[in-house]
Amino acid sequence: MKKTVFLLAIFFALNSCSREDLQNENVRTEMSQKDPLTAKQINERINQAIKTDGTFNWKNESDHFVWSAIFRGNKMVSIGFGTSKDDFDRSKSPNSNDIEKEVLSVIKKYEGKEERNFLLLSDQYLNQMDVVIENEETVSALRQMKNIRYVEPADYHYFEFEAQYNAAAKSSGSGSSGCGFSSSTLSTADYTSTAPSAKIPWAFAKHNIPDAWSYSTGAGVTIGLIDTGVSPEQSLLGGSFNSGASSGRTISKYGVYNSDGSGDQCGHGTKMASVMAAPRNNAGLPVGVAYNANLIAYRAAENVVLETSSEQTAVKTAFTELGNNTNVKIISMSMGHIFSVGKIEDGVKYAYSKGKLIFCAGGTSTSFTSFVGVIFPASMPETQAITGVKENTSNQKCDVCHSGSQIDFTFQMERASGNTVPVLSYYNGQADYVGGSSVATAATAGIAALVWAKNPSWTRDQVLTKMRQSATYYPNVNSSYGYGNINVLKAVQ
Template sequence: MKKTVFFLALFFALNSCTQEELRNENPNTEMSQKTPLTEKQINERINQAIKNEGTFNWKNESDHFLWSAIFRGNRMVSIGFGSSKDDFDRSKSPDNKNMEDEILNAIAKSEGRGSARFLLNSDKYLNQLDVTIEKEETITALRQMKNIRYVEPADYHYFENEAKYNTTSKSSGSGSSGCGFSTATLSAVDYTSTTPTAKIPWAFTKHNIPDAWNYSTGAGVTIGLIDTGVSPDQSLLGSSFNNGASSGRTITKFGVYNADGSADQCGHGTKMASVMAAPRNNAGLPVGVAYNANLIAYRAAENVVLETSSEQNGVKTAFTDLGNNTNVKIISMSMGHIFSVGKIEDGVKYAYARGKLIFCAGGTSTSFTNFVGVIFPASMPETQAITGVKEGTSNQKCNVCHSGSQIDFTFQMERASGNTVPVLSYYNGQADYVGGSSVATAATAGIAALVWAKNPSWTRDQVLNKMRQSATYYPTVNSSYGYGNINVLKAVQ
């Protein structure tokens, strides 16, 4: 049985540069270097920061290091500006046009060319620009400006370079980036049947979700899914979204990645949509947690690893679009990066400021990289970080799941047999399994929809507090697993 998981193993090998090598490195080498650092040198620095400090941020690096990564990343730069670190929203930033013009003029002066030749994009909702820059001196000038919040490489391919230069990564044997189009015959012990002929995944029963359906099915609540899209070949997530006991709801699909449509070309997003909101169907296939909720699905990236400029822009756009959609209450994203991306951080904050309850995957990889903590953007305080745990536990992470102090909730998604959660396959009439923190996140977003549908007048904080109060460790918090598993029946009563 092939299980699609949120693989980041290829990208977390942080031992490529030994302590002895670092001690022997001349600290003045970078300052005297006239050419850009190599991709290998850049990745080694990033890895060492994550290994020693637990995180990496471009703002902590020198101008030369930053410019080197920009040079190695197609010269593309993401610039966040504002009068303060929290001044990211153009609608609340009356001086945004003057600040933008000042930045563009500074670049034009340093680069010796007009903005038409270097401006790639000016975001209409965020104080954020994408430009191309050739000179290190331009980076230095920008970072000295008072209205700059961040200057980052917009297209540096850390993961691709890690696969190229890190021998540990090469030998890890992983790198599916969460994609897969497999189907599986479900084991009879992994589900129970319900009317009309739908299959209830075993994990739902562990969280008392079937009993909770007597009180709420998610009707009237709209969930936004940011992922790789939804399969055009799965009718239960298309023309038959209102099938069986599911009725009166809608599914809408958008494509904001590379302008090539909304159709899932990875398989990951389809499975997330399934566990979240698949209909209580008459086709003998798995049902979703909130089987009467509305769903808006964005194809924002090629796969779950947010590597390229196109993917990062797609995710940013999805967050701002969903933030502006007054019908959306919940946003779920089971994708990420191992360090912060400024434009995505702005998008998350934009949606959060508009009252959205945001769930993000805490991270999934193979066992030898499980020491890596919670990934971005689940690491942000504006999001709820979710991870998967083994059946019957709330503090034993699944074999490929991450844990850490930033985790907020857990979801049981791995059995002793190794089987994970039954879901709809990419293909019509077929089922599959899916695991990792990805499925835990999508399921928890569905749980939130049940709680909000039961209490439609509640705010985000009221819904979140009810979920916490219904979880394993409340009123305390486990140091690595947050509030633990949610008893969904208790959460909707």
């Protein structure tokens, strides 16, 4: 009997220890589940989604995944609210203030903080705000609300993290993507001369742009450029914007990134402004496509990769301000990200709703993003996605250009020699080359200005239709290159 009691005591003791161990294990598991994923795990999931599905969107991920990225991104969150996915415009959303108050009250409840301690920004034009969130429960509660359009990490540095774990990313130098201040001696084979003393880039003749100038030079049309700014040292994009055969127009420069002015600190924006609208000068330097168009240039980013919260907010601001500018007809942006950003998407939709014709770069690869198709926001239906192709082709992308079903037009920008398109340099009196889908986009925006200047009473859709009708594949669409190259002479006749 004593032996039986002893054995039972041992059994219950062992069983009790097992239950206690199991409970402790459950606690450890629960705690582990509440730990944020590592940046490496987050990036791996993003890459997998793009490779498998062709796209990545925070909306498709779990609360824990989104919160983990928020945690790894300085706890900054971008929230889009509204009664439907297209309810982005405050002026057309009568309930926006009430919805915003409801969102703020939920954050206050779950964060245990006053509004002043978590609200960073409330957009005056869009149903969008930036906040600081620490708790996963807050993210879950927000995503369950019926009037929430998106809850996204606002400052998750995908490329910075990728460089830590991916040798190819580290070697690509994504931190200075698209930047450069060099100057080059132009090959005489890469341009022809025109009065008064300007150089016409070789690519222009491939699209019959010089012949089109007999009908239109872009006069009266204003293009908005969203990029890294314009060099303060390049006088042809400053005090000499009206020089040579260019006259009666204006150039304006705004800085909405980091409050440090409108001056280009990268070099990319200067080159885009050049190919788009540089004057038909008497300085022996490259001329732009629409050399009599007006230009409004926004410095909205450090480089072409829209990685940080400050860059994404600045781009959103540039789109909304250009959208509200009734003088602007065309917007061009040769920057982007490999996945969608809600606040930028709102800005693009806002500008589009104001009748703007928007051109965005289809993508230029770094050594570790060659698996990406058409980048954001060129992937949006509200934009015209542009890519670069090799000389004398309309279906052979340049060595670093992206292609895909979302491409709308192409522009020849790469020669057999490897040379690209001559443009103004960052420095006064000097020239350089620029390639990729970036220059293709800026050039196509200039082409649109020529068409619109020839037909000033036309709508965006009429201009776009004429451009399509004047392109290689019309009335068909190539599966990877859209309508192809535009015959600009045909487009302005």
